[in-house]
Amino acid sequence: MNPIKPRPVAWALGSFLAISFVLCVLWDLIFPKGWQMYPAWQSLLPGFTWISWKDFFLGFFESFLYGFYASYAFILLYNLFARSAHDTQA
16 A cells, blocks of 8 residues: 655645635635625634735635645545555455
8 A cells, every 4th residue: 555645735735725815815806795705714714804915925824724734634544544444455
């Protein structure tokens, strides 16, 4: 059994969520009220309010960290259960 290496996946998922955050901020700046997504970010990202440079970088950093955390948690659990399943089959 070859375990999945968490570091590349963590960087990929963290980057994906950070880029998604930037795209959502741009969406909110371009489109009118009723289509905005920042209320979701306010409830998901501690300390984030709409919008200043400080809040933008805080949201960007927190989004990246959420992706990093989620990937490490998932991959570590996946590798644990995959190893366990592989050991019981052998």
